[in-house]
Amino acid sequence: MSHDIPYIMAPGKIEIALQGIKKASVPPKVTQDFVKQVLGIKGGTGDQVTTYLKKIGFSASDGTPTETYKNIAMMN
Numbered sequence: 001m002s003h004d005i006p007y008i009m010a011p012g013k014i015e016i017a018l019q020g021i022k023k024a025s026v027p028p029k030v031t032q033d034f035v036k037q038v039l040g041i042k043g044g045t046g047d048q049v050t051t052y053l054k055k056i057g058f059s060a061s062d063g064t065p066t067e068t069y070k071n072i073a074m075m076n
Contacts, residue, residue: 006055008048013041017049018072021058026073029063030054 008014020039027034030053036046053059058069065073 004055006048006051008045008052010045013045013049014052017041017053021069021072022075024073026065026070030059030065030069031063 017035017039020041024038027038030050032047032050035041035050035053036043039046039049041049053069054061054063056068057066058072059065
């Protein structure tokens with residue numbers, strides 16, 4: 001498995017995603033629709049954030065949230 005972090009055109013969206021994860025309930029899958037509609041990160045950047053969350057271990061390759069995701073989600 002490659003450990004390259006994917007490029008994100010709007011890196012400020014990472015913080016928005018993390019804050020959104022804290023506010024949203026844990027989804028069955030972290031999908032592009034979830035990132036775009038629930039976390040509010042639209043367009044191509046939403047696609048990039050979805051990939052980024054997988055690369056940093058927030059979701060498994062099938063999109064299932066990991067324990068890391070769940071731990072962040074519980075931080076209110």
